[in-house]
Amino acid sequence: MASTSIKNNIRRLRFETNEMTQQALAEAVGVTRQTIIAIEHGKYSPSLEIAFRIAAAFHVAMDDVFIHEETERPLKR
Amino acid sequence: MAEVSTKEKSLLASLVITLLVFGNFFLNILELALADEPIANIGTSLINVVISVIILEIIVQSLLASLSASQKDDERDQLIERMSFRNGYLCLSVGMWIWIAQTTIPTWWTDLPYSPYLTGDLVPVLLLLLFVIAEVTVTVTRLFYYRRGI
Numbered sequence: 001m002a003s004t005s006i007k008n009n010i011r012r013l014r015f016e017t018n019e020m021t022q023q024a025l026a027e028a029v030g031v032t033r034q035t036i037i038a039i040e041h042g043k044y045s046p047s048l049e050i051a052f053r054i055a056a057a058f059h060v061a062m063d064d065v066f067i068h069e070e071t072e073r074p075l076k077r
Numbered sequence: 078m079a080e081v082s083t084k085e086k087s088l089l090a091s092l093v094i095t096l097l098v099f100g101n102f103f104l105n106i107l108e109l110a111l112a113d114e115p116i117a118n119i120g121t122s123l124i125n126v127v128i129s130v131i132i133l134e135i136i137v138q139s140l141l142a143s144l145s146a147s148q149k150d151d152e153r154d155q156l157i158e159r160m161s162f163r164n165g166y167l168c169l170s171v172g173m174w175i176w177i178a179q180t181t182i183p184t185w186w187t188d189l190p191y192s193p194y195l196t197g198d199l200v201p202v203l204l205l206l207l208f209v210i211a212e213v214t215v216t217v218t219r220l221f222y223y224r225r226g227i
Contacts, residue, residue, distance in 0.1 A: 031151040034082045034223075043226025044153050 165215035172207040
């Protein structure tokens with residue numbers, strides 16, 4: 001069975017976008033700073049809408065922000 | 078260690094208030110019940126405890142709100158809240174089913190243990206205890222999800 005894991009480049013993109021702060025990104029996206037921190041650390045997978053807004057805040061495609069990794073996991077018996 | 082957000086501080090404050098005020102109340106009732114002493118003015122005590130919690134919550138939450146910028150809930154907060162309420166509901170329903178079983182099954186099958194504390198004057202206290210346990214479950218679960226992630 002395949003398990004999915006979503007990684008992201010938000011931290012790198014923030015630094016490449018005039019060292020954007022987490023607060024500035026949170027305001028641009030419409031979430032709290034704690035949510036941006038949680039997303040950056042992989043502790044929360046945002047909804048599609050928020051994911052698109054994050055990509056729009058950096059003026060990049062969604063694929064450049066979020067990376068979907070698929071790993072194989074044996075079936076539980 | 079990651080910084081503690083305003084929401085976590087608020088939840089921690091609620092948890093401490095709930096545990097201290099209700100914990101003290103339930104311990105007093107337990108002592109009286111174990112000593113087989115009559116519990117006088119249980120209704121008044123219950124109202125006093127609930128009013129104390131409300132007043133303490135208003136004071137502490139207002140203080141916390143004045144010390145930090147207000148934040149609106151976003152989708153993560155709402156998701157954490159929904160998941161925590163589900164756990165609280167589960168806790169409450171398990172408690173209610175145990176209670177129903179304890180108070181009804183012995184009438185069908187007298188060999189089963191029967192607790193006298195589950196009927197009579199202590200009924201409102203036990204109901205309150207179930208609600209408090211559910212509330213503590215909700216708060217602890219929310220704190221857990223904010224810390225560990227969701």
